[in-house]
Amino acid sequence: MLVWERPWALWLLVCLGVVLWRSLQKGAPIGRLLGTLEFWPREKVAGEERRRGIPPARWALVCAMGAAVLGMAGPAWQGEATDPPWRVIVDRSPSMGLASGSEGSRLGVALELLDSALDRGAARIFVAGDASTIEHRGERPPRDWVSSVPRPEPDWARFDQPRTIWLTDRMLGHAPVHACVVASGGGVVPGVVALDGQHELFFDGIASRLRPSGQGPQGVEVRGPASSQIVALARIWVESRGHRLTDEQPALLITCAMGPVAGAPEVQQIEQDGWSFSGHLIHPAEGRPWAWAQPSGLPAVAWSPGFVDVQLFELAPPAGDLGGLARSFGDLFDRALVPTGDVVALGERGAVGAGGVSGTFEGGAAARLGQDQRLPRILLAGLATCLGLLALILSRRSPL
């Protein structure tokens, strides 16, 4: 079935019809002199009325314009015109949820820009930039995709592909080769950048200052053998941050390997920042890897917002810089703790410029269409050209 990529263009045919109709309506003859007028018949000649009207040059011109309009409307056989969906890679870092003027969040602004850049009805698949296995097909991504949950910015280079759009808040320094970019832009957004049980760190747009927190302590659950040094470290961190230990809807769940595996597995070791642990790796840790076991190379410690998974069953106390050990795990827990309210890290609250749109958003179907599939448009363009030339030639013999 013949379909049109830009059916609105067909309305221009109505304009051409009006031109023709007006030509027939008016038909005002022009006055000319004829020295041999006596031979011109006085009486009305049969068929004459039928012949009067639109000069051939105008017919040719109108037909040329008609062909051009049809070509502009983009005829295609159904099936040819169904483009593959656009993959929209969504930056889910907390900055996308920051307010952007009166138009909602930066994500909302970016989505508005996306709507104006893409053809109406173009299929979209939203892909979480920080976890490419999470996809959503529709006009808008799920609401909970953007929150104050700390999520890293996507690894954009992985997504530099055709028919792919990077949806973010800043124009990146390195422009993609194939992908398009839609960036919301945005200014500095003041707000809380960190808090604990008693205080919050507030960024006023210029500097940060400490002030009493209006919120109570956050709940943290720690699971693991009592002998684990990491469990002990976690409890100390909860106490020092003013949080409370709980097993009911904790803002952070820290799990440590509960026991040794059967048999005699190889001893693994994790080593960072001058400290090290050795033990048995029970399972590969789930989440975003934070520390790898050697020599297996598997993640021994991983995290995700609200969750820290430690799969190394400790065989001995930690070695090396114990202060560095405490600082490393403290940073990990701070990062994994799901913040409450509008706590967004200072780095996310900075200005990101004017934003904008870059890349070519059209031609997806055209690029895929083969020579045969472009034939209707090529034929119409050729026909319009020929008719235009014919009109030009005819206009020399009769008025346009």
Add this chain to the structure above:
Amino acid sequence: MGAHPEKPELPSPGVDLPPDYVRRLERLVLQMAAKGERREGLGQAHLLGAGEEFIGHRPYREGEDLRRLDWDLLARSDQAFVRRTRREAAQVWSVVLDTSGSMGIGSPGKLDAGAQLAGAIMAVGMRAGVRVQLKSGLGPALSLRRGQPLGILIQRLKDLRAGGEVGASPEAILSGWGPPREVGLVVIIGDFVGLSPKDLEPHRRPGRRMVLLQVLAPEELEPANQLLGEAVHWFDPEGPEERPGLAPGEAALVYEGRLEAWLEGWQRSTRSRGMGWSVGASDVPFEERVALALEGR
């Protein structure tokens, strides 16, 4: 129907000679002279070297060469006559140019084309030693001889204007003026609308050749081709007549049929009277038509 259009002004009322007209004239004159000499060498009669073909008598004038006196006729009639030859009769040419209103139409204009024709014939005549005269409108004829500057002729042609005066048509001119008796060649140039072959009868003479060069505008010859699909309201350039404005479809075919019959009538009438005649559009170069007219074909 749309509004009734107004009668337009004459589109080409004047004479706009091409910039190279004089140069083309000179080239044509040389070509015609060369042809005349070749024909004389072959013993063929020709306006530009007519030989001694006897065409009649005229009274003897005092001082004339007695060798031309017809002694036999003198003996029989006791009156002195001299033998007239074609060469002698052709010593004066008259060119009558139509400057009526209908000559001001066409592109190029019919008057423009007619003036170029008239100028060419006169230039050829002057080169051949003939006294040539141009008669247009009611004013006196312009008379020129060999050796006089062509500029006089060119200026006269440029001053011509179609529809400028009453009585500018050939029939009006010929009814009131008439070429002098000694004129051996009368060339009438115009569209001949309103002219009848009978109007020419009084001006026929033994030894006088009459050539009619009819000039029509391209849209008069082939309106269907020139005005394809155009709705036209026709006006008579010289009168109140008009025809309703419809596209020239079937009506144009009727017109062309009538026009063809009219032209065929001219051809028959002139041939039966021994006159030369040709018709051409105003965009035909004058060289083509002058050669045919003066070579008597």
